[in-house]
């Protein structure tokens with residue numbers, strides 16, 4: 001996709017987040033081996049992830065497969081419980097489990113619009129159910145269904161309400177899934193890879209719909225994706241995850257124009273580019289680590305072109321490289337003071353690492 005922007009400059013007025021995840025940590029126990037030799041092992045899926053979702057804002061969570069994006073999304077939606085950390089709705093601790101009241105505020109849209117709609121029911125049925133369960137129709141179900149279909153640009157609504165899922169295109173099905181999420185008038189929409197299963201030609205329409213819902217209805221949207229180009233197009237803020245941890249956060253234009261973390265630089269270098277002649281840079285730099293035994297120190301160190309000794313031993317702290325831009329990388333930290341390096345020393349350090357790598 002060759003994408004310009006559907007995002008806007010960030011508002012200078014501080015806003016209160018609708019939904020926050022603070023220091024979220026989650027691991028899963030899995031069985032390894034067979035029979036008598038089977039052992040339980042721990043997958044460190046998410047560690048210490050802090051995320052805030054503001055009204056009228058799209059925040060993108062970007063990373064390769066297995067980075068922990070869906071786990072963060074499910075933690076925020078209260079589908080699973082964290083081992084540590086907390087979720088706050090309007091600044092107050094969210095209920096332990098996903099109650100009906102919580103679901104009315106925080107809705108999820110999944111990757112596969114084929115699987116998320118029951119093939120034996122018409123579109124109308126899929127929309128009527130949440131309207132009835134949450135008493136959202138104000139006594140006029142047909143008008144409420146038509147309104148939902150209009151909000152996701154499926155017009156004329158009567159025509160689409162009568163359709164079965166298999167009679168719709170992938171993009172239309174995803175719009176129905178989004179309409180179903182909107183039925184309860186949520187304030188937060190968590191969209192996990194909502195366009196990755198759609199034809200490239202119809203992805204843009206669904207991204208524009210999300211941008212429209214952000215702007216018109218002031219929804220706080222978490223857009224989960226492995227595609228940093230679409231995140232740049234849609235999101236106001238991008239958070240980059242690697243191997244279960246956040247490595248960089250910034251306004252999307254800043255992050256993609258001036259990436260501070262080497263992993264973000266590689267992600268950008270690997271983004272689809274029709275003009276590229278050589279294979280993407282990430283392809284030649286190994287694969288993400290197993291989360292059963294993540295690498296010591298910086299988890300990215302086995303793949304990092306700038307790796308230094310300290311990276312292998314110590315976890316880099318997250319530091320502010322500018323007022324709204326943070327990165328967790330030793331290139332930006334003075335190891336003695338644990339404070340951010342100034343621009344000059346950062347550039348010098350990077351140059352000298354570049355030089356060492358060239359000499360090898």
Ligand SMILES: Nc1ncnc2c1ncn2[C@@H]1O[C@H](COP(=O)(O)OP(=O)(O)OP(=O)(O)O)[C@@H](O)[C@H]1O
Pocket residue numbers: 028029030043044045063064065066067068069070071072226291
């Ligand atoms: N229920 C589970 N049981 C065991 N392991 C799990 C479970 N859910 C996730 N994991 C593991 O946690 C890690 C993070 O998975 P997650 O689905 O959050 O990644 P992701 O970034 O969404 O990846 P993708 O882009 O492939 O969807 C992976 O190693 C995954 O195998």
Ligand code: SF4
Pocket residue numbers: 261262263298299300301302304305306307308311316328329330331
């Ligand atoms: S901390 Fe070290 S290994 Fe990790 S990204 Fe920064 S330079 Fe690379």
Ligand SMILES: [Mg+2]
Pocket residue numbers: 069070071192
């Ligand atoms: Mg996922």
